[in-house]
Amino acid sequence: MQDVAVIGVGLSKHVSKRRDVNIAELVYEAVSAAYDDAGVSPRDMDAVITGNMPAFEGVNMPELWGAGHWGAYGKPLLRITTGGTTGGSVVHGAFYAVASGMFDTVIAISFEKQSDGDTTMGLNSVGIADFAAILHFGTDPEFLVSAGGGAIGIVAYQATSYMKSSGCTTHHYDKVAAMCRSNAARNPYAHLKQPDITPEDVAKTDMMEYPLRFGHCCPATDGACAMIITSADKAKKMTGRPAYIKSCASCSDEAAIIGIFGGGPAHLDPCSQEGCKKAAEKAYKLAGIKEPRKEIDVAEPYAPFANQLLMFYERLFLCDEGEAPAVLDSGSMEIDGELPVCPSGGVISTNAIGASAMERIAECALQIMGKAGEHQVNKDVHNAVAHGWGGALNLNVVAVLGDTPRR
Amino acid sequence: MEMKSETTSIPGNWRLDQFRWKTEQVKLMGKFLAGLKEKQVLGLKCPGCGLVYVPPKPFCRCLERPEKWVEVSDEGVVTTFTFSGTWAFRGFEEADESETRIIVGIKLDGADTLGLSLLQGSDPADVDVGMRIKIRWPDAPEGALKDILFVEPA
Numbered sequence: 001m002q003d004v005a006v007i008g009v010g011l012s013k014h015v016s017k018r019r020d021v022n023i024a025e026l027v028y029e030a031v032s033a034a035y036d037d038a039g040v041s042p043r044d045m046d047a048v049i050t051g052n053m054p055a056f057e058g059v060n061m062p063e064l065w066g067a068g069h070w071g072a073y074g075k076p077l078l079r080i081t082t083g084g085t086t087g088g089s090v091v092h093g094a095f096y097a098v099a100s101g102m103f104d105t106v107i108a109i110s111f112e113k114q115s116d117g118d119t120t121m122g123l124n125s126v127g128i129a130d131f132a133a134i135l136h137f138g139t140d141p142e143f144l145v146s147a148g149g150g151a152i153g154i155v156a157y158q159a160t161s162y163m164k165s166s167g168c169t170t171h172h173y174d175k176v177a178a179m180c181r182s183n184a185a186r187n188p189y190a191h192l193k194q195p196d197i198t199p200e201d202v203a204k205t206d207m208m209e210y211p212l213r214f215g216h217c218c219p220a221t222d223g224a225c226a227m228i229i230t231s232a233d234k235a236k237k238m239t240g241r242p243a244y245i246k247s248c249a250s251c252s253d254e255a256a257i258i259g260i261f262g263g264g265p266a267h268l269d270p271c272s273q274e275g276c277k278k279a280a281e282k283a284y285k286l287a288g289i290k291e292p293r294k295e296i297d298v299a300e301p302y303a304p305f306a307n308q309l310l311m312f313y314e315r316l317f318l319c320d321e322g323e324a325p326a327v328l329d330s331g332s333m334e335i336d337g338e339l340p341v342c343p344s345g346g347v348i349s350t351n352a353i354g355a356s357a358m359e360r361i362a363e364c365a366l367q368i369m370g371k372a373g374e375h376q377v378n379k380d381v382h383n384a385v386a387h388g389w390g391g392a393l394n395l396n397v398v399a400v401l402g403d404t405p406r407r
Numbered sequence: 408m409e410m411k412s413e414t415t416s417i418p419g420n421w422r423l424d425q426f427r428w429k430t431e432q433v434k435l436m437g438k439f440l441a442g443l444k445e446k447q448v449l450g451l452k453c454p455g456c457g458l459v460y461v462p463p464k465p466f467c468r469c470l471e472r473p474e475k476w477v478e479v480s481d482e483g484v485v486t487t488f489t490f491s492g493t494w495a496f497r498g499f500e501e502a503d504e505s506e507t508r509i510i511v512g513i514k515l516d517g518a519d520t521l522g523l524s525l526l527q528g529s530d531p532a533d534v535d536v537g538m539r540i541k542i543r544w545p546d547a548p549e550g551a552l553k554d555i556l557f558v559e560p561a
Binding site for chain 1: 432460465486487488490508510519523537549552
């Protein structure tokens with residue numbers, strides 16, 4: 001197995017609606033930026049690995065549309081689609097391709113152009129195995145609608161049970177949202193930039209689904225991300241400071257057909273996220289990280305909703321269970337804190353769904369390479385952890401990046 | 408060229424109840440739903456790890472196949488909750504702001520799975536994780552999932 005490194009990162013502009021570009025052109029912005037950042041051309045790529053959630057745009061096989069723009073002609077091309085985790089899974093795919101020795105240099109591409117389609121309709125197609133079954137067995141369709149729609153209809157239940165188990169209040173969720181949005185204001189590729197937002201401002205926004213307010217929720221974004229991933233040997237020759245991908249690990253806790261709302265895989269607490277813990281344990285072990293809370297310098301948990309930042313911070317073993325609200329209160333998660341969390345602004349500020357889990361890894365790479373610009377954290381970054389949450393409900397992906405190879 | 412509006416609606420419906428499946432899940436659910444008709448909640452127990460699935464499933468997360476039927480209690484505990492306005496039932500025009508539906512995640516005693524129900528007979532301010540509840544059975548259960556739709560404080 002060869003060591004793997006990131007030598008280039010590219011991001012498109014991220015906004016609600018891009019009417020000036022189509023899917024292929026939007027993605028090209030990120031792809032060309034990644035080629036430029038790494039100082040390579042499409043001719044240097046041995047394979048192209050891409051992904052998004054086609055159901056969200058209503059465009060199937062978008063990689064065929066984009067192949068020309070992205071430099072994929074005449075090359076192995078693979079699409080990976082795993083829900084919110086898509087971008088993370090695409091990097092996992094690129095990691096496997098290079099680590100195995102099959103390919104030396106690949107480009108990993110992920111994107112979502114949500115304004116071209118209807119994401120909630122797409123989410124319904126993900127849940128159809130359960131919705132169809134539940135209706136078939138005689139539940140009240142109106143109850144199904146009222147019990148929760150879209151992603152927030154899943155996450156609200158995590159947020160309530162997390163408040164009980166950790167003892168935190170919605171004020172902590174307000175603080176998380178304000179922290180992330182002000183970090184986003186430093187990031188030119190973030191979508192919702194609110195430099196002066198306060199927790200009090202967030203608390204005044206409309207209730208979406210108890211306990212989550214409008215200010216606790218991510219926007220729907222058009223955007224793309226691309227990364228050039230190569231072997232450690234080549235990376236050393238091509239750039240002064242690559243970001244090594246030390247490990248990737250994932251865990252699926254999925255179950256459809258009477259599996260909706262967690263009943264399927266028999267998890268009683270929607271905030272327990274055992275799959276995240278399993279993936280994190282494995283990723284740290286493979287990366288040689290023994291004490292994550294001491295060795296990790298930056299964390300990018302996948303948190304489209306404010307409560308998830310605290311929940312996943314714990315499930316990534318960055319503090320004890322139930323302690324994340326106190327860590328937030330201590331100021332340690334701030335961009336100039338001891339262990340900055342989501343210096344990019346996080347998914348709560350920018351959510352081009354298929355790209356979001358990759359953008360967590362991309363941010364870790366930028367922080368390690370020292371290329372994060374205004375949102376560069378105020379400390380040396382030796383190790384960083386990136387996370388993705390998605391699938392239908394419970395797929396978790398974790399990657400550990402570092403400034404040195406794995407061994 | 409005249410630009411059209413970005414969103415076009417096409418009326419139609421998709422009858423999800425028109426499918427007549429004969430799958431393994433349908434066979435298991437047939438027994439489960441027959442139990443509801445007798446005001447009995449049945450679960451399927453895994454021989455490997457002992458988890459009890461309500462409703463039944465043909466596969467356990469430990470990769471064994473649950474096969475032993477057991478009866479579980481119609482009482483249990485609230486594991487999580489949220490609220491829903493009546494708009495979800497009647498549309499925004501007919502919504503009654505003063506009425507709040509309490510949606511609760513419940514674990515029935517003896518079951519190892521989480522389901523969603525509507526909590527009745529409780530003030531929204533009183534609902535909490537850990538609260539004891541019991542199923543509010545209809546007088547004449549139909550043998551459908553909606554027989555266990557409503558719960559009340561136990």
